[in-house]
């Protein structure tokens with residue numbers, strides 16, 4: 393399996409405050425990588441560094457390299473629209489647009505120049521099927537997305553991300569606002585999606601990390617303390633700080 397994302401000596405500062413310190417790790421293609429660690433340790437900051445979402449925050453500076461498919465996304469000529477098309481993102485709170493289900497999904501493709509009705513219809517059906525939502529919404533595609541349950545909204549947001557055909561999907565605590573049944577459905581979906589996509593997920597829920605991920609990185613104070621196969625990290629961690637965290641002694 394090849395590496396999709398390579399991170400080398402990556403540092404990020406919010407003004408004078410260094411939030412990421414010398415991050416180095418390689419993420420394999422079509423695997424799920426979980427980022428775990430106590431609050432404020434830099435997980436979301438790292439996730440947002442991969443598609444340069446942090447660029448929008450005033451005062452942020454970075455050094456080091458994040459390569460996707462062998463190209464540094466921090467190089468000067470990187471096209472940010474292209475990067476964010478290639479690297480989709482799902483947030484903690486489901487954030488559908490206040491539009492119909494159909495228009496939520498076709499929003500991105502239309503921006504990227506797809507206008508033919510048949511083509512858009514196909515995208516809507518394909519992505520809703522992929523996101524395990526088609527059967528629940530196929531008879532009300534013109535209804536507002538805001539009328540869906542939280543779990544359905546989160547699957548719709550994932551369908552919306554899939555509609556722009558990314559390679560990488562970043563998820564920032566995607567299940568934290570969902571009930572247990574919706575969470576289980578979302579976890580099943582993540583497991584399905586890794587056949588086609590490289591997924592990085594921030595989660596506070598260690599059972600969730602253990603269930604859905606192949607690899608896990610444990611962050612502490614802006615550093616990666618341990619990065620290994622999930623099965624290994626949760627059963628025989630190498631670092632005592634990882635062990636303390638996963639056994640609930642802090643965080």
Ligand SMILES: Nc1ncnc2c1ncn2[C@@H]1O[C@H](COP(=O)(O)OP(=O)(O)OP(=O)(O)O)[C@@H](O)[C@H]1O
Pocket residue numbers: 406409411429430431432433434435436437438449
């Ligand atoms: N927009 C921002 N401006 C300034 N500092 C920030 C900003 N976002 C995060 N930080 C700081 O960077 C550090 C890492 O925060 P980050 O949100 O990445 O951690 P986290 O591990 O994702 O936390 P949580 O699990 O609580 O979401 C913290 O010290 C935080 O205060």
